Amino acid sequence: MSPTRRTLMEAAAARFGWRRAYGDTAAVDGLLTEQTETVYAEAANHAALATEKNTDALHVQPCVLDIRGRVLADVLYLEGLLTGARNRGLAPTLIEHLEDAVDHGHELAVLLADTVRTTAH
Structure with missing residues (x-):
């Protein structure tokens, strides 16, 4: 599928609050490469x-504050995904990766907060 067509399909789906899931690693790898x-x-x-x-x-301060806010919001969303994965008994590897991502996200939020503090000195 062409990137333009996929983008249009994803935009239409997003309008209705839907997100697409990919069932094979080749499609996921392609999407990750394109995203990067x-x-x-x-x-x-x-x-x-x-x-x-x-x-x-x-x-620099307002931009770092904005980024920290987005990171923190995304980490809290990831925590919700982690809780759901645990409650549903999903694959232990998935849970482990979500735990790592949540921990890393919290660490990033702390580092960004420290960065913001240094801009005020």
Whole structure:
């Protein structure tokens, strides 16, 4: 399926609150690769804009605060997924990976909070 068609299908599904699940690892790997390539393609632009705009620590602060908020919200969502996986007795490997992701997410939220604090000094 072409990326354009998949994007349109996913946009339509998202409008109704649906998300697509992929049943085989080849499709998942392809999606992860595409996701990574897209983000890295945009990263150079972000670096150029950040260099231009972030002239001191206070200019960095609002962006880091925003990112921390999104990370924390996503980690709490992951915690809900973890609880559901445990309650349903899903695969131990899935539960283990979710636990690792939740722990890492909390650590990232703490690091970002520390980063925000340094912008105020």
